[in-house]
Amino acid sequence: MKGLFEMPEGRHVKVLGRGLASRLGNATTVETMLRELVELLGMRLLGAPHLYEVETEIAKLGVEPFEDEGGVTGICVLSTSHCSIHTWPLRPFFVMDVYSCRDFDPVLIEQHLAKRLGAYDVQVTDVSFALEYEYAKTHLPSRTAPKLDGREGLRGWSSKRAG
Numbered sequence: 001m002k003g004l005f006e007m008p009e010g011r012h013v014k015v016l017g018r019g020l021a022s023r024l025g026n027a028t029t030v031e032t033m034l035r036e037l038v039e040l041l042g043m044r045l046l047g048a049p050h051l052y053e054v055e056t057e058i059a060k061l062g063v064e065p066f067e068d069e070g071g072v073t074g075i076c077v078l079s080t081s082h083c084s085i086h087t088w089p090l091r092p093f094f095v096m097d098v099y100s101c102r103d104f105d106p107v108l109i110e111q112h113l114a115k116r117l118g119a120y121d122v123q124v125t126d127v128s129f130a131l132e133y134e135y136a137k138t139h140l141p142s143r144t145a146p147k148l149d150g151r152e153g154l155r156g157w158s159s160k161r162a163g
Contacts, residue, residue, distance in 0.1 A: 008100035010080070011099070012098070012127045013106045015110070018091075023117045023118055025087065033112070041100070043100060047077060054073060071086060072088060080131055082099055094119070
């Protein structure tokens with residue numbers, strides 16, 4: 001794994017976990033957590049965080065795919081990219097996405113979520129490997145390059161695979 005400040009394409013982490021329902025369902029609490037996290041990671045907001053409270057629709061509870069179970073969706077647009085979260089207080093569960101073209105320490109995210117949202121059973125996945133880019137040495141890829149799905153799509157198009 002690359003160390004801090006050695007990632008020219010940035011760092012991208014996905015965070016899943018459980019937390020206190022009362023905090024996950026409170027837009028003010030989630031907004032405060034996001035603002036503090038951005039500052040903690042040394043990033044800069046480009047305007048106010050956007051927060052949306054999703055109302056619970058009782059008729060849709062327990063129906064798959066789950067939707068409209070209520071919660072908070074928040075996103076911060078950063079000078080270096082973004083930070084977003086969606087919470088489901090009834091489960092009580094959350095998913096967070098943090099990307100920056102600058103490096104940061106994912107451990108700080110987990111610690112901050114525990115402090116502000118009462119997060120536990122947290123899973124932090126660093127998907128920065130998906131940002132590794134092989135620069136073409138002799139030519140640009142064809143505009144007719146095939147679209148790749150699934151894991152091949154994550155790996156990206158490569159002239160080596162196109163023949």
